Amino acid sequence: xxxxxxxxxxxxxxxxxxxxxxxxxxxxxxxxxxxxxxxxxxxxxxxxxxxxxxxxxxxxxxxxxxxxxxxxxxxxxxxxxxxxxxxxxxxxxxxxxxxxxxxxxxxxxxxxxxxxxxxxxxxxxxxxxxxxxxxxxxxxxxxxxxxxxxxxxxxxxxxxxxxxxxxxxxxxxxxxxxxxxxxxxxxxxxxx
Amino acid sequence: xxxxxxxxxxxxxxxxxxxxxxxxxxxxxxxxxxxxxxxxxxxxxxxxxxxxxxxxxxxxxxxxxxxxxxxxxxxxxxxxxxxxxxxxxxxxxxxxxxxxxxxxxxxxxxxxxxxxxxxxxxxxxxxxxxxxxxxxxxxxxxxxxxxxxxxxxxxxxxxxxxxxxxxxxxxxxxxxxxxxxxxxxxxxxxxxxxxxxxxxxxxxxxxxxxxxxxxxxxxxxxxxxxxxxxxxxxxxxxxxxxxxxxxxxxxxxxxxxxxxxxxxxxxxxxxxxxxxxxxxxxxxxxxxxxxxxxxxxxxxxxxxxxxxxxxxxxxxxxxxxxxxxxxxxxxxxxxxxxxxxxxxxxxxxxxxxxxxxxxxxxxxxxxxxxxxxxxxxxxxxxxxxxxxxxxxxxxxxxxxxxxxxxxxxxxxxxxxxxxxxxxxxxxxxxxxxxxxxxxxxxxxxxxxxxxxxxxxxxxxxxxxxxxxxxxxxxxxxxxxxxxxxxxxxxxxxxxxxxxxxxxxxxxxxxxxxxxxxxxxxxxxxxxxxxxxxxxxxxxxxxxxxxxxxxxxxxxxxxxxxxxxxxxxxxxxxxxxxxxxxxxxxxxxxxxxxxxxxxxx
Numbered sequence: 006x007x008x009x010x011x012x013x014x015x016x017x018x019x020x021x022x023x024x025x026x027x028x029x030x031x032x033x034x035x036x037x038x039x040x041x042x043x044x045x046x047x048x049x050x051x052x053x054x055x056x057x058x059x060x061x062x063x064x065x066x067x068x069x070x071x072x073x074x075x076x077x078x079x080x081x082x083x084x085x086x087x088x089x090x091x092x093x094x095x096x097x098x099x100x101x102x103x104x105x106x107x108x109x110x111x112x113x114x115x116x117x118x119x120x121x122x123x124x125x126x127x128x129x130x131x132x133x134x135x136x137x138x139x140x141x142x143x144x145x146x147x148x149x150x151x152x153x154x155x156x157x158x159x160x161x162x163x164x165x166x167x168x169x170x171x172x173x174x175x176x177x178x179x180x181x182x183x184x185x186x187x188x189x190x191x192x193x194x195x196x197x
Numbered sequence: 198x199x200x201x202x203x204x205x206x207x208x209x210x211x212x213x214x215x216x217x218x219x220x221x222x223x224x225x226x227x228x229x230x231x232x233x234x235x236x237x238x239x240x241x242x243x244x245x246x247x248x249x250x251x252x253x254x255x256x257x258x259x260x261x262x263x264x265x266x267x268x269x270x271x272x273x274x275x276x277x278x279x280x281x282x283x284x285x286x287x288x289x290x291x292x293x294x295x296x297x298x299x300x301x302x303x304x305x306x307x308x309x310x311x312x313x314x315x316x317x318x319x320x321x322x323x324x325x326x327x328x329x330x331x332x333x334x335x336x337x338x339x340x341x342x343x344x345x346x347x348x349x350x351x352x353x354x355x356x357x358x359x360x361x362x363x364x365x366x367x368x369x370x371x372x373x374x375x376x377x378x379x380x381x382x383x384x385x386x387x388x389x390x391x392x393x394x395x396x397x398x399x400x401x402x403x404x405x406x407x408x409x410x411x412x413x414x415x416x417x418x419x420x421x422x423x424x425x426x427x428x429x430x431x432x433x434x435x436x437x438x439x440x441x442x443x444x445x446x447x448x449x450x451x452x453x454x455x456x457x458x459x460x461x462x463x464x465x466x467x468x469x470x471x472x473x474x475x476x477x478x479x480x481x482x483x484x485x486x487x488x489x490x491x492x493x494x495x496x497x498x499x500x501x502x503x504x505x506x507x508x509x510x511x512x513x514x515x516x517x518x519x520x521x522x523x524x525x526x527x528x529x530x531x532x533x534x535x536x537x538x539x540x541x542x543x544x545x546x547x548x549x550x551x552x553x554x555x556x557x558x559x560x561x562x563x564x565x566x567x568x569x570x571x572x573x574x575x576x577x578x579x580x581x582x583x584x585x586x587x588x589x590x591x592x593x594x595x596x597x598x599x600x601x602x603x604x605x606x607x608x609x610x611x612x613x614x615x616x617x618x619x620x621x622x623x624x625x626x627x628x629x630x631x632x633x634x635x636x637x638x639x640x641x642x643x644x645x646x647x648x649x650x651x652x653x654x655x656x657x658x659x660x661x662x663x664x665x666x667x668x669x670x671x672x673x674x675x676x677x678x679x680x681x682x683x684x685x686x687x688x689x690x691x692x693x694x695x696x697x698x699x700x701x702x703x704x705x706x707x708x709x710x711x712x713x714x715x716x717x718x719x720x721x722x723x724x725x726x727x728x729x730x731x732x733x734x735x736x737x738x739x740x741x742x743x744x745x746x747x748x749x750x751x752x753x754x755x756x757x758x759x760x761x762x763x764x765x766x767x768x769x770x771x772x773x774x775x776x777x778x779x780x781x782x783x784x785x786x787x788x789x790x791x792x793x794x795x796x797x
Contacts (some may be wrong), residue, residue: 010273012251014273015249016371016372017273018338025333025335025542027425029397029451029452032450036388037398043393044391044396044450045396045400045446046396051715058331058444060473064409064411064439066406073216074562077408081413082411084442086322086323087323089592090590092590092708093559093589094589094686095687096794097685100539100590102208121545122545124546124556125553128560129558130466130471130472130560131590132466132468132561135764139553144702155741164739176205178478179561
């Protein structure tokens with residue numbers, strides 16, 4: 006037993022240095038040199054100033070913006086320093102109440118729209134920070150956003166398409182629309 | 198379900214199986230001490246480690262010495278992780294100013310990481326300093342994985358040995374597994390993940406403005422920190438304007454690479470691989486998924502090669518794959534069908550070219566239901582435990598699939614090393630039962646299986662039901678246990694059952710609604726994890742020690758071949774019967790009742 010104590014202590018100490026210090030340090034070095042944008046949080050710059058992250062969603066409830074997924078982070082939605090899902094089970098009454106509240110808000114902002122609501126608009130994402138929605142969820146909102154901004158719907162759809170990412174290699178993942186980048190693009194277009 | 202989802206699952210399994218032989222061969226050569234490219238460069242450094250540590254790399258260990266070395270190393274590891282959490286407030290690399298972790302949570306987390314479980318009762322970005330994440334957690338991610346692989350090597354040498362007393366040297370296996378297998382793979386994966394957008398920095402959290410300013414409400418607190426209530430008893434709320442948000446960052450990619458490869462699973466962020474900075478794209482998701490099963494799958498080939506008969510390894514890999522696939526299909530189809538309660542509200546859950554559809558609660562848009570279901574099943578098959586969707590929000594049958602994988606005792610791929618030596622326990626039971634049926638002494642790889650081996654195997658497969666079911670029973674009768682349950686009804690029972698099965702299996706994933714960070718769950722869970730790890734580890738070493746001493750019996754007409762289709766089917770049957778019969782009553786009370794409630 007005591008004979009094994011020395012190698013145990015020393016090998017743990019050596020590997021703490023190699024895997025706990027050198028390895029993260031080397032990866033940090035490579036990351037900061039070759040991928041500085043990604044390694045620091047994919048921060049979007051607008052006129053040289055940070056305007057959010059391309060990978061972190063934000064909360065929207067203004068009709069002129071596209072809305073994202075629901076978020077269950079505390080104490081406010083899309084809290085990027087405390088990621089969390091709702092953890093609501095499928096039969097939990099709170100799940101249906103939350104979904105109904107979102108449906109009501111969507112309908113109130115867009116009275117004429119009678120289409121079925123795409124599921125990702127009424128459910129909370131796993132991280133609470135999901136930056137994206139499905140193209141179906143964007144299309145559901147396109148007419149409302151166009152009307153609120155006095156834009157042609159074709160122009161809005163064009164911006165949606167520009168901010169849509171297809172499946173990787175035509176196969177992996179799902180097609181998605183980045184909500185924050187789309188909303189920034191909408192604001193930019195109106196300034197011109 | 199749609200064609201694209203099925204295609205993604207098929208491509209995933211195909212790429213995984215293609216990598217088995219090259220990686221398996223490489224690992225066999227590493228552990229056999231043969232020349233691989235990397236040890237020409239690092240060989241002098243490896244020998245320096247042995248010299249500093251006072252290890253004679255040529256000295257073989259008996260099974261008892263090997264077991265003692267494993268236990269001493271794990272105990273010291275646990276103490277270091279505990280100490281770092283308790284002292285982090287006063288240590289450097291703590292830009293977010295995290296305070297010391299409470300003793301019970303620090304105990305749970307220390308056990309969790311030394312046992313390769315990575316159960317998370319802590320929230321990464323709200324509890325731990327960068328230093329704790331790096332020194333304590335990243336280090337344990339490497340070495341606890343390397344310990345599992347080392348024990349597997351000892352067990353394999355026991356099967357292979359001819360009248361021998363020793364099973365190799367633990368320190369050598371530990372050092373080689375870490376330096377030549379886990380580190381190089383992690384470096385490649387970490388850089389690939391950063392390229393996709395996983396963060397890797399030691400800078401402070403980043404505050405950015407929000408595009409649309411909003412407000413939120415929090416309870417108004419009085420001077421004593423108590424929520425103030427108005428005349429009618431409702432809490433008084435303060436409205437706070439939100440104009441900016443703080444994004445948690447950190448050296449994440451380096452930790453995520455090894456947490457996936459080493460079947461660890463403890464995320465850098467609370468939301469684990471659902472967090473967009475931990476798993477930002479469909480491609481990063483594919484790589485992380487691949488890393489979950491890569492080493493456990495390849496070790497099957499390593500085993501076959503080391504015992505001189507690769508057919509033995511392939512047979513076991515086929516058993517694992519055949520047990521995995523139906524549960525992926527079950528989870529994917531259940532999640533695709535969505536939630537009838539939402540359909541009733543006028544929600545569109547159909548799958549189409551422009552949406553994944555299905556049950557999207559607790560899932561990320563970029564992954565959809567196909568990748569979330571695939572991940573849920575692979576992470577519970579291997580004892581990885583990372584998640585890219587919240588398992589608590591899965592449909593009843595979607596949640597049954599990971600629970601079923603947990604009930605198969607983590608031998609379907611399983612943890613790195615431990616999955617395969619767990620599988621050997623079932624192989625021994627399978628050849629024993631087959632031997633009883635035909636009245637012959639059972640054999641495996643030319644060694645007789647006798648009463649000592651069977652006693653040890655029985656000890657192993659009893660531990661999971663003993664720990665998981667008894668702890669669940671205790672928690673659901675005690676008020677301290679019930680107080681943490683989040684969802685009402687059978688789903689709440691599933692939360693508790695899942696928690697203890699996950700910890701007994703050293704998996705680490707959770708039905709996350711359960712408020713696990715209480716003294717009761719921290720302590721009971723810690724004990725369950727300790728038994729789940731070491732009670733599963735010592736008997737296989739004892740079996741290996743006994744097998745090593747035995748002579749090899751030449752195969753005869755009465756020998757049951759352990760590499761053909763008949764044996765594959767037989768082994769699957771034994772695993773399913775043992776696992777399913779043990780846990781079916783508990784599963785019936787949780788997800789099965791819930792499913793019946795949902796469809797009525």
